[in-house]
Amino acid sequence: MVSSLILPGEGRKIYTYQPEGSTPFQIPKGKSFQSRTAISAAHVVCDPLADTDPLSNGKVDWDATMKYRHHLWSLGLSVAEAMDTAQRGMGLNWESAKELIHRSVKEAQAVGGKIASGVGTDQLAPGPDVRLEDVEAAYEEQCAFVEGEGGQIILMASRALAACANGPEDYKRVYNKILNNVSEPVILHWLGDMFDPALKGYWGYESSDEAMDVCLEIIRENEDKVDGIKISLLDANKEIRMRRLLPDSVRMYTGDDFNYPSLIKGDEQGYSHALLGIFDAIAPAASAALHALDEDDLSTYDSILEKTVPLSRHIFQTPTFSYKTGVVFMAYLNGHQSHFRMIGGMEGARSITHLAELFVLADQAGLLEKPELATERMKLVLAQAGIS
Numbered sequence: 001m002v003s004s005l006i007l008p009g010e011g012r013k014i015y016t017y018q019p020e021g022s023t024p025f026q027i028p029k030g031k032s033f034q035s036r037t038a039i040s041a042a043h044v045v046c047d048p049l050a051d052t053d054p055l056s057n058g059k060v061d062w063d064a065t066m067k068y069r070h071h072l073w074s075l076g077l078s079v080a081e082a083m084d085t086a087q088r089g090m091g092l093n094w095e096s097a098k099e100l101i102h103r104s105v106k107e108a109q110a111v112g113g114k115i116a117s118g119v120g121t122d123q124l125a126p127g128p129d130v131r132l133e134d135v136e137a138a139y140e141e142q143c144a145f146v147e148g149e150g151g152q153i154i155l156m157a158s159r160a161l162a163a164c165a166n167g168p169e170d171y172k173r174v175y176n177k178i179l180n181n182v183s184e185p186v187i188l189h190w191l192g193d194m195f196d197p198a199l200k201g202y203w204g205y206e207s208s209d210e211a212m213d214v215c216l217e218i219i220r221e222n223e224d225k226v227d228g229i230k231i232s233l234l235d236a237n238k239e240i241r242m243r244r245l246l247p248d249s250v251r252m253y254t255g256d257d258f259n260y261p262s263l264i265k266g267d268e269q270g271y272s273h274a275l276l277g278i279f280d281a282i283a284p285a286a287s288a289a290l291h292a293l294d295e296d297d298l299s300t301y302d303s304i305l306e307k308t309v310p311l312s313r314h315i316f317q318t319p320t321f322s323y324k325t326g327v328v329f330m331a332y333l334n335g336h337q338s339h340f341r342m343i344g345g346m347e348g349a350r351s352i353t354h355l356a357e358l359f360v361l362a363d364q365a366g367l368l369e370k371p372e373l374a375t376e377r378m379k380l381v382l383a384q385a386g387i388s
Helices: 062-074 094-111 132-148 159-164 168-181 208-221 236-245 260-265 283-294 298-306 309-315 320-333 343-348 352-364 371-384
Strands: 005-008 014-017 038-041 078-081 115-119 152-155 186-191 226-232 251-254 273-276
Touching: 005 352, 005 371, 038 283, 062 078, 062 094, 078 094, 094 115, 094 132, 115 132, 115 186, 132 152, 132 159, 132 168, 152 168, 159 168, 168 208, 186 208, 208 226, 208 236, 226 236, 236 251, 236 260, 251 260, 251 273, 260 273, 260 283, 260 298, 260 309, 273 283, 283 298, 309 320, 309 352, 320 343, 320 352, 320 371, 352 371
Parallel strands: 038 078, 038 273, 078 115, 115 152, 152 186, 186 226, 226 251
Antiparallel strands: 005 014
16 A cells, blocks of 8 residues: 555644545556547656756756657657657757757657657747737747658747737738748647636637637638647637637647546537647556547547546646746656656645645545655655754
């Protein structure tokens, strides 16, 4: 039996918790998903021994970071590289992102793993002197780099564009130009301001319905250059509405870390594919559930994923952009990295009470791959908070 823990709870309550342990998920080896495309946005592992300021100059442990991508590919998942889950723009700058993309695409090609990489404008700091031409040039530089590496583009939202655009026509101008020049279809990414407050009012409107109309217009005008769109608004009804309005050739990739089981399963009018940050943290469960969905075994699909939703909602609770801390903590608990340190010092973005509840929810979802190891590592983190 796994040893018990003394955990902090709400209201400064201290209680004893006995981990349940876990049963390994049944995942067919070497079998790809048939009914859905499933992409996991992946985190980066920082170098804990780098003698630099982690807040301004955090370094990446490339070996551990690549090893985790191989773990995701081994489960049949594709990788979304250099996205917000990798702390893009929140610790990972464009220069580091370039090396990350270069290394990951090379590794993917070596093992037949599928990968798409984030393109943005983060080499361009938003400011009063930034023009639309500057935003276009920044996007074009990053697009050229990813295509030059042989990778697919995920066209991310731009803080610089959000800051300088005067309305929807400016968004149409920039996106139409970039999409016209890409070589292969891209995945668009509409990231809500709960993930990044600097993106408030994206597409030229604060109303999500009006913003959606602008985004749909851009997609329809560039249908042959758009593989799909990932929306991260944490609102299932808005995603379903947009999904039903997309051209038939354009996929909806859910980015809803609250409602993903039902959105992926779909309804009588369609379904969403997946491009999710939470898949980094629940990868074995996601893989097993998607294989069950391929077999039309909806009861198994539901039973696996419904247990992960409380964990995901906890990891992505407000402030939502701190979710990366929970994702990395899961990797630490499960032995995929040797430490709980993050670039930008983001390991301190969640409280010890939050991390304790995360441990409990992960255990209840069967996601502690090595319960004894996870328990010992949780004890180490608790001891740092004075709990033993």
